[in-house]
Amino acid sequence: MLLSKFGALSPFQRSSLSALAALLFYGGWAYLVNSMHGPMAATKAALVQGSYSMVLTFVMAVMVETIYWYFGKLFKHLNAQIWATIVLSCAVVFSTSWGVNAWAGTPEIFNTVILGYVIGAIYTTLYVYGLARPAPVSEAG
Numbered sequence: 001m002l003l004s005k006f007g008a009l010s011p012f013q014r015s016s017l018s019a020l021a022a023l024l025f026y027g028g029w030a031y032l033v034n035s036m037h038g039p040m041a042a043t044k045a046a047l048v049q050g051s052y053s054m055v056l057t058f059v060m061a062v063m064v065e066t067i068y069w070y071f072g073k074l075f076k077h078l079n080a081q082i083w084a085t086i087v088l089s090c091a092v093v094f095s096t097s098w099g100v101n102a103w104a105g106t107p108e109i110f111n112t113v114i115l116g117y118v119i120g121a122i123y124t125t126l127y128v129y130g131l132a133r134p135a136p137v138s139e140a141g
Contacts, residue, residue, distance in 0.1 A: 011061060018123070019058040026053035026116055033111040041107060048104045049112055056093060057123075064089050064124060068131050078132060085128050090121050 009017075027050020034045040068085045075081045094117055101109045 011065065015058045015061040018061065019054045022057040023050045023054035026050055029115050030106070030112050033108050034106065037107045044104070045101075045106050045108075045112060048101065048106060049116070052097065052100050053116060056097070060089065060093060060120075060124070061127065063092070064127050065131065068128055082128050082132055086121075086124055089124050089128075093120050093124070 027046040030049035031042045031046035034042040064085060067088055068081065071081045071084045075084065094113075097113050097116060097120075098109065101112055106112050
C-alpha cells in the first residue's frame with residue numbers, strides 16, 4: 001500500500017510532488033467550473049486556484065508535520081494526536097482557500113473550492129496516518 005512507502009521519500013520530495021499535482025489538478029478544475037464565465041475569468045480562476053493550491057500543498061505538509069509532532073507532546077493518546085492534527089490542519093486550509101478565492105473575485109467560489117476541501121481532507125488524513133505509522137524495521141543484518 002502507498003502508506004507503507006510514505007517514509008521512503010524525504011519531506012521535501014513528498015511536498016514537491018504533491019505541490020505539482022495540486023497545481024495541475026486544481027488549476028484545471030477551477031478552469032472547468034468557471035469556463036461558463038468566459039476564458040478570461042476561467043484562466044484567472046485557474047491561475048489563482050492552481051497557484052494557491054501548489055503553495056498550500058507544499059506548506060501544508062510542513063504544517064501538518066509540525067502540528068502532529070507538537071500535539072504528540074500535548075496528548076497522551078495517539079488517536080487524540082491524529083484527529084487534533086487533522087481537524088486543525090483542515091480548518092486552516094479550508095478557511096484560507098475560501099478567503100483567497102473571495103479576494104480574487106472568483107465567480108463560483110463554492111464550486112471552485114469544494115473538490116479541494118474533500119480531497120484536502122482525505123490528503124491530510126492519509127498524511128497524518130502515514131506519520132503515525134511506525135518506522136519500518138531495517139532488514140539489514
